[in-house]
Amino acid sequence: MKSLSQMRDVLIAGVGMTRWGSFAERTCHEIGGEAIRNTLADAQMGLGDVQAVFSGSVYQGTGAGHQAVKEIGLTGVPIVNVENACSSTASALRLAYQSVAAEIYDVVLVLGMEKMPRGPIPSTAFPDWKLKHGFNMQPSNYALITQQYMHKTGASSEDISLVTVKNRQNGSLNPNARFQAPVSLEEVMASRMVSTPLQLLHCSPLADGAVGIIVSSRDKLKNAEKPVTIAASVLTSALYGDEYGPGDLVGSLKYPPAENFAELSARGAYEEAGIGPEDIDVAQVYDAVAAGELWDIEELGLCPEGEAPARLRRGEFNLGGRIPVNTDGGLMARGHPLGATAGGQIYELVLQLREKAEKRQVSDARIGLAHAMGAGGNSAVTILKA
Amino acid sequence: MSENAKILPLIPLSEGLFIIPESASSQPCLLASACRNCGEVHFPRRETNECPQCQMPELEDIQLSGAGATIAAFTVVQQKPAGGFYHGEVPFAYGFVDLPEGVRVQTLFKGDFNALKIGEKADLAIGDICQDNEGRTVVTYMFEQVPTEG
Numbered sequence: 073m074k075s076l077s078q079m080r081d082v083l084i085a086g087v088g089m090t091r092w093g094s095f096a097e098r099t100c101h102e103i104g105g106e107a108i109r110n111t112l113a114d115a116q117m118g119l120g121d122v123q124a125v126f127s128g129s130v131y132q133g134t135g136a137g138h139q140a141v142k143e144i145g146l147t148g149v150p151i152v153n154v155e156n157a158c159s160s161t162a163s164a165l166r167l168a169y170q171s172v173a174a175e176i177y178d179v180v181l182v183l184g185m186e187k188m189p190r191g192p193i194p195s196t197a198f199p200d201w202k203l204k205h206g207f208n209m210q211p212s213n214y215a216l217i218t219q220q221y222m223h224k225t226g227a228s229s230e231d232i233s234l235v236t237v238k239n240r241q242n243g244s245l246n247p248n249a250r251f252q253a254p255v256s257l258e259e260v261m262a263s264r265m266v267s268t269p270l271q272l273l274h275c276s277p278l279a280d281g282a283v284g285i286i287v288s289s290r291d292k293l294k295n296a297e298k299p300v301t302i303a304a305s306v307l308t309s310a311l312y313g314d315e316y317g318p319g320d321l322v323g324s325l326k327y328p329p330a331e332n333f334a335e336l337s338a339r340g341a342y343e344e345a346g347i348g349p350e351d352i353d354v355a356q357v358y359d360a361v362a363a364g365e366l367w368d369i370e371e372l373g374l375c376p377e378g379e380a381p382a383r384l385r386r387g388e389f390n391l392g393g394r395i396p397v398n399t400d401g402g403l404m405a406r407g408h409p410l411g412a413t414a415g416g417q418i419y420e421l422v423l424q425l426r427e428k429a430e431k432r433q434v435s436d437a438r439i440g441l442a443h444a445m446g447a448g449g450n451s452a453v454t455i456l457k458a
Numbered sequence: 459m460s461e462n463a464k465i466l467p468l469i470p471l472s473e474g475l476f477i478i479p480e481s482a483s484s485q486p487c488l489l490a491s492a493c494r495n496c497g498e499v500h501f502p503r504r505e506t507n508e509c510p511q512c513q514m515p516e517l518e519d520i521q522l523s524g525a526g527a528t529i530a531a532f533t534v535v536q537q538k539p540a541g542g543f544y545h546g547e548v549p550f551a552y553g554f555v556d557l558p559e560g561v562r563v564q565t566l567f568k569g570d571f572n573a574l575k576i577g578e579k580a581d582l583a584i585g586d587i588c589q590d591n592e593g594r595t596v597v598t599y600m601f602e603q604v605p606t607e608g
Contacts, residue, residue: 200543201475201502202564203541203544204543204544204545205471205472205552206535206539206543206544206546207539207552208539208540208544209535209539212535215535219532219533220531220576266535266536266537267535267537268533268536312510313511321530322562324498324511325560325561325562326496326498327496327498
């Protein structure tokens with residue numbers, strides 16, 4: 073196997089996003105088409121420049137990426153649809169990155185899009201017997217991990233609520249976020265119980281939305297933005313003993329994994345990028361539920377185990393803190409269109425590294441990390457460098 | 459009518475997970491697989507004999523009594539799961555128990571949800587989920603926390 077770091081550099085040539093929200097009147101491919109238009113405009117390219125498309129989505133059925141590309145035009149280039157649950161767009165980006173690094177293509181479009189069904193997430197990732205037993209209530213599986221995290225670290229319900237407060241504050245500065253109104257600690261703690269210990273405002277809101285990323289070789293860059301390089305893109309999937317991951321809820325007592333798949337993918341990404349967690353200036357971590365941000369920060373090595381709640385209270389993860397986390401509001405405020413979510417994280421990192429994040433700008437941000445988990449399971453870590 | 463209702467058989471929610479006791483004096487048990495090569499125990503029982511831990515075709519069927527179970531995690535669910543597959547009551551509680559055979563079992567909990575606590579002992583039981591179209595009682599395996607003394 074050849075390491076990607078031995079191949080040519082792959083850069084972000086353009087990014088584009090739509091507003092994320094609830095768009096009952098729009099089709100997914102219309103939303104996807106808008107993201108492609110915005111991405112091409114940012115890259116100062118036309119569809120004719122694109123040599124391949126990798127399109128991430130979960131619920132959009134056969135040929136979803138084809139439908140979105142048709143909104144713009146048809147050029148005959150290969151379009152590959154990628155379904156990897158909530159890490160779909162990170163997985164699509166990884167394929168694009170590899171194909172440009174290996175000099176198969178020079179310019180590749182990555183698309184992430186979703187139009188979500190309403191209510192709790194339906195999932196085919198569960199066998200029939202688990203569905204009949206009610207084990208498919210998605211916030212509930214996170215509730216079990218949250219309960220274990222609280223038991224182990226002593227984190228309180230207030231600690232978890234403070235994640236929501238921070239991310240909704242960041243979301244109030246993001247014109248593409250689903251929720252742009254901040255919430256108070258009292259509002260979060262008074263929200264209804266969904267699945268103990270998780271309350272409604274501890275759960276990320278579903279959303280419709282799309283995002284595009286064009287990756288290219290250095291010589292194909294067209295816009296005048298500060299160049300952003302992909303330093304690492306690592307995917308770890310379906311690890312034995314970690315089937316209830318993320319977090320510490322192992323599936324095997326006799327053979328628990330030495331590292332869970334979030335930790336494995338993070339370590340792989342740091343190695344590929346030749347850096348350590350101490351070098352990260354800004355991070356988009358996986359807050360599908362508010363508590364998830366706390367254990368994810370720890371599993372990514374951004375702070376020692378068990379210390380995320382206290383450090384959150386000290387403001388380390390706020391805009392202006394030691395390492396700002398989920399600067400665009402994260403899943404909690406940006407919203408969670410499953411297949412597009414990981415792409416939204418990358419979009420925010422690119423803005424931060426270009427120093428174009430406006431009111432959310434992290435000063436002197438040079439290295440950014442994004443982490444997306446996905447049912448199945450999947451853990452995708454992407455590191456970008458300015 | 460009430461006499462007839464008593465002799466209607468109990469219907470398992472899913473086949474192949476557990477055995478319903480035939481008489482009041484016998485105990486339920488869970489159906490599982492154990493690997494002769496690596497010793498891993500899998501619940502539910504696997505249909506094929508490959509062990510996903512060591513990838514060797516060495517699995518054999520075993521039964522788990524459920525004795526000595528410890529609660530590892532639980533959640534009390536306040537809304538109906540998506541998809542219409544679950545027909546039991548809401549709220550309901552589920553989570554994981556650890557068995558002395560070295561296997562973590564995903565399970566519904568029976569009894570007082572508010573008393574559930576990590577680290578407490580629990581017993582295997584059969585519990586009602588719903589009635590089927592013919593009015594028969596659909597049941598499944600559950601764990602019930604053992605009341606602490608005093």
